[in-house]
Amino acid sequence: MASQFQFDWQAAIDSIPFLLKGIPYTLLISFGGLAIGFALGILFGLLSINKKWFLRWPATTYIEIFRGTPILVQVLFIFYGLPDLIGGPIDPLTAGIAAIALNSGAYISEVVRGGVQSIDRGQTEAGLSLGLSRPQTFWSIVWPQAFRRMIPPLGNQAIVSIKDTSLFSVIGVGELVRQGQVYIANTFTAFEVYFVVAIMYLSITLTLSLLLRYAERRGLAST
Amino acid sequence: MTNIVTMQGLNKYFGDLHVLKDIDLTVEQGEVVVIIGASGSGKSTLIRCVNGLEEYESGQLTVDGEHLAPKGSNPKALATIRKEVGMVFQQFNLFPHLTVQRNIMLAPMKVKATDAATAAGTAKKLLDRVGIGSQADKYPSQLSGGQQQRVAIARALAMEPRLMLFDEPTSALDPEMIGEVLDVMRELAKEGMTMMVVTHEMGFAREVADRVIYIHEGQIVEEGKPEAVFDNPQNERTQSFLSRVLKH
Numbered sequence: 001m002a003s004q005f006q007f008d009w010q011a012a013i014d015s016i017p018f019l020l021k022g023i024p025y026t027l028l029i030s031f032g033g034l035a036i037g038f039a040l041g042i043l044f045g046l047l048s049i050n051k052k053w054f055l056r057w058p059a060t061t062y063i064e065i066f067r068g069t070p071i072l073v074q075v076l077f078i079f080y081g082l083p084d085l086i087g088g089p090i091d092p093l094t095a096g097i098a099a100i101a102l103n104s105g106a107y108i109s110e111v112v113r114g115g116v117q118s119i120d121r122g123q124t125e126a127g128l129s130l131g132l133s134r135p136q137t138f139w140s141i142v143w144p145q146a147f148r149r150m151i152p153p154l155g156n157q158a159i160v161s162i163k164d165t166s167l168f169s170v171i172g173v174g175e176l177v178r179q180g181q182v183y184i185a186n187t188f189t190a191f192e193v194y195f196v197v198a199i200m201y202l203s204i205t206l207t208l209s210l211l212l213r214y215a216e217r218r219g220l221a222s223t
Numbered sequence: 224m225t226n227i228v229t230m231q232g233l234n235k236y237f238g239d240l241h242v243l244k245d246i247d248l249t250v251e252q253g254e255v256v257v258i259i260g261a262s263g264s265g266k267s268t269l270i271r272c273v274n275g276l277e278e279y280e281s282g283q284l285t286v287d288g289e290h291l292a293p294k295g296s297n298p299k300a301l302a303t304i305r306k307e308v309g310m311v312f313q314q315f316n317l318f319p320h321l322t323v324q325r326n327i328m329l330a331p332m333k334v335k336a337t338d339a340a341t342a343a344g345t346a347k348k349l350l351d352r353v354g355i356g357s358q359a360d361k362y363p364s365q366l367s368g369g370q371q372q373r374v375a376i377a378r379a380l381a382m383e384p385r386l387m388l389f390d391e392p393t394s395a396l397d398p399e400m401i402g403e404v405l406d407v408m409r410e411l412a413k414e415g416m417t418m419m420v421v422t423h424e425m426g427f428a429r430e431v432a433d434r435v436i437y438i439h440e441g442q443i444v445e446e447g448k449p450e451a452v453f454d455n456p457q458n459e460r461t462q463s464f465l466s467r468v469l470k471h
Contacts, residue, residue: 120314120316122312122314122316123316123318125276125310125312125316126310126312126316126317126318126375128274128275128276128305129274129276129305129308129309129310129379129388130305130309130329130330130334130378130379130382131302131305131306131330131334131382132329132330132333132334133302136333136334140329140333141318141329144320145318145319145320148320
């Protein structure tokens with residue numbers, strides 16, 4: 001049977017309104033998860049470079065576990081496994097946000113650690129020698145400089161996490177890929193629909209890339 | 224005269240390395256003490272002990288009436304001392320994310336809760352005093368090394384310190400910029416600032432120091448007026464060090 005395939009533009013265009021319904025979920029899970037992940041990343045990133053072992057160990061344990069296991073396993077564990085423990089169901093949206101938060105939090109911890117450790121010790125010494133306390137020295141001298149260096153890797157992590165949300169179609173969150181699957185089940189236009197889905201992901205990630213490049217340029221201009 | 228710094232039998236180790244050995248040293252108010260010695264002799268470590276950037280293992284150290292206990296075990300005294308003691312570093316260590324003026328305003332605003340307008344006024348005055356009043360709104364990276372080091376001096380002075388520590392302040396500078404930094408330090412000394420200066424600038428030491436201390440392998444081996452140390456050193460180690468550094 002020779003392939004007589006022809007790209008059906010009309011089918012692609014027709015799928016757009018249905019697919020667009022998935023975007024709010026994709027964005028909510030991505031950015032909701034990343035916001036919590038950023039908070040976790042600051043917390044565990046800073047704990048992981050603390051001098052006290054009993055603060056450092058829990059942080060590195062968390063980082064290694066969530067960096068070392070697939071995010072698909074993490075979300076399946078949260079969605080199907082955790083209800084056994086807490087004795088009640090978890091809705092797929094919450095499970096998705098939690099998975100992105102915990103997973104990106106582990107990677108962002110490493111970004112925070114690297115950023116903070118890249119700032120010269122002399123900066124801390126100068127702050128302390130002027131009479132600033134350790135927290136004052138950190139938050140007004142080290143952190144602003146470290147954060148500027150963290151922008152590119154943070155942007156990278158945001159793009160990875162946005163794409164990771166596509167895996168959550170398996171727990172039935174109505175995000176972009178899930179919407180595509182549902183649509184294809186009725187129309188059998190897999191090529192066209194996944195093509196549109198891919199373009200939609202690309203629009204989100206490219207927009208983010210441009211914003212980040214702008215933020216980086218502005219950040220660097222003032223050093 | 225009152226002593227600003229008193230060290231008695233101070234010992235400091237880096238692991239197994241004994242970097243400061245039974246240091247006895249006093250610095251009186253208004254005195255300029257210049258510390259010389261080969262690299263690795265412990266001279267930087269010595270002044271970094273004074274504001275607690277290095278902890279010491281045993282002995283006594285009193286700075287401006289506050290007893291700084293060994294191993295950083297007196298954080299309250301340390302906090303007080305750091306407000307009273309300014310420091311200038313070899314690598315300037317200006318804050319690259321802040322303008323020159325903000326660099327100077329930061330500590331008074333954070334530590335002494337000075338309001339922004341007052342801190343800005345003080346910063347301007349200090350910048351004029353070190354001869355770079357027109358650079359207030361620039362970022363450190365836009366200045367020459369000599370200018371950066373003068374900003375660093377102004378930044379330390381903004382806390383109105385009772386003692387200034389200088390850790391090889393001209394060693395990272397191009398030769399043509401060394402003079403402008405030494406001029407500012409000379410002025411400070413004239414105005415009666417108490418100073419401990421680690422430097423390789425022997426001309427400055429001879430001219431400005433009230434007392435010169437030569438450190439060799441963590442020990443003070445010679446101490447006295449600059450004329451005495453430079454023209455008539457008693458210890459043969461001092462003689463050989465000076466013959467090496469003064470030759471060129």
